[in-house]
Amino acid sequence: MDNALNAPSLTEAALAQLATDALRGLGLSQRDAADASRILVLADLFGVTTHGVSRIESYGERLEIGGIKPQPSIQLEKVAPTITRVDGDNGVGPLVGYRALEAAMEAARTHGVGIAFARGSNHFGPVAPYNFIAAEAGFASIIGSNATTTIAPWGGKDARLGNSPVGFGVPNPGGDPIILDMAISVAARAKIRNAAKRGESIPSTWATDKDGKPTTDPKAALDGFLLPIGGHKGYGLALIVDLFAGVLSGAAYLTHVKSWVDAPDEPQDLGHFFFVIDTRTLGSTEWLAGRMNDFTEILHSTPAADPASPVLVPGEIEMQKLARQRRDGITVDPEILSRLQAYAARAA
Template sequence: MPKVNETTLIDLVCHVFERTGMRSDMARDAAGVLVTTEMMGIRTHGLTRVEPYATRLRDGGVNPAALPIITAPAPALRQVDGQNGLGAAVALRATQAAMQAAREVGLGAAFCRGSSHLGALAPQLLLAAEAEFAAFFCTNTSPMIAPPGGQRPVIGNTPLGIALPDQSGWHVILDIAMSVVARSRVRQAAARGDAIPESWATDAAGNPTTDAAAAMQGMMQAIGGTKGANLALCLDLLVGGLSGAAMLSEIPNANLDTQAVANVGHLFLVIDAARLMPPAALSERLGDAREMLSRGAAENAAAPPRMPGTRALEKLAQARSEGVEIETKLYARLQDLAGA
């Protein structure tokens, strides 16, 4: 597989989006987010998302001319109307708006409506942590989980993320969905014809299945069963309900209908951590936490406990040093989409 440097990849993805008619500034923002996602090793939400997003931009499900409208109803609050723009770019603008509020008053929260699928939360969490903010981020999604006692998907997997900044650069970054795994992993398994663990998803009748193709017609299973489903439900109400975005089954499946306007909601809450303790002191506490984790390792553990995000940051550093490894077919397809 070829290795491509970060700048070249960002330019390439930017050209793909620009060819759909997308604003150049928003296209570059989205490209940067997706390339960072790829470099962090989150390939299910990185460069493989470029073509589906470009399709939605061309088909009308996403507005290529969108420029988010940001207002401040209170010193710590920002309301963001994404104008049906591409989620990765809307999310970046909203994160920056929340950080601006936090610089002014210590804490900032941006509630977004009128957005679309944003990909992974990890790149925005990294942005916040590198600026020395702690963060709590969340987004809703199209339905894929049944409510407790239900037989139809009504709830999204409502990913959430948490970040804590570390002066050493080894920030804590957690990015998880409320389903056992992201639906994209099931989609990839179905495309390859691979089996999946039966704990991941159900078929259309609600029965656990190892058939990935059948799972794509069914539902994802929530982490922790009823607890996970109710957590996903309440996060959706928090994100979609307070922002004025679509919520629960109001959100269409853009993979099935590329013309559907999703009106996805996001929440980006950041804390100016330095107002609570000096950055060096926080880094020392995180170091203490790492030591506690290491003391809790099992004897002869092949993979000792690590802080969330460590592997992603290692991959990011390697990609920036050596270039981004990309599958030959995917790279050729991106070049084709970009008219290169």
């Protein structure tokens, strides 16, 4: 609580510079550090602090012991006019993801559609920043990644699936894009870790213990399995995301993915996929803006069951936080700030 009250506030530019310097201090080049930081700072701007610049500490731990390459040789292979295969060479996840997004958007600018499959990567942050960057450039997108196994197959009693996130984004020229960023579990593992650190209980719908029984104890949950959204339907969705992100990309999949907790010194070989569509091939920006505004108005005008909680569209809360924090500054936990400053001092 005291940390929250005393937390400093930084401008977007200041936090981006600090995150960039921190990654440089961990061995990344200036350009790579800046691009990776863009993803993480956007996460904080959206209010997804569990996947923002705080992640640099866990990345740093693996960079320092050789589990991640600070200066990878990322290779782009054009396997078809619209499809690029990206070998991340075990680089920092947000960097590999950013390079793959760039490749997909470049193809879409020429052909209307661009696809990139990435392998040899690591945890790449939340999906929403990638969807947002694509939307700002006029692209609709479907983006996903596989992950370390934390979910048991439906009816099973052992973790064989990752909490593989997937995101969807559609631009709204002149307005806020609609972005849906979702993990397949009811709650992210990071939320359970944070509850354990604070000594708080968790809802019984979040996870099970190691015997597959629902639990409110975050420590037992960390030894058990995450529960998927929608029961067997969530299991199916997690499976499909891993087929695209892991199998089709040439990356590791299911139990072949290394755990960054259990084997931090070994490459994870995570996979990601990026499908982007240049919406300008479908119609003018005015055409799309008119349709998007009408679309959101139909939803916003729905009578609310609770007048205090009006109907929202996916990503609306995050867009509001983005606007507010760009105006007022981004609050950063003092411990995280101190860690970033320590890494950044190495780059001085």
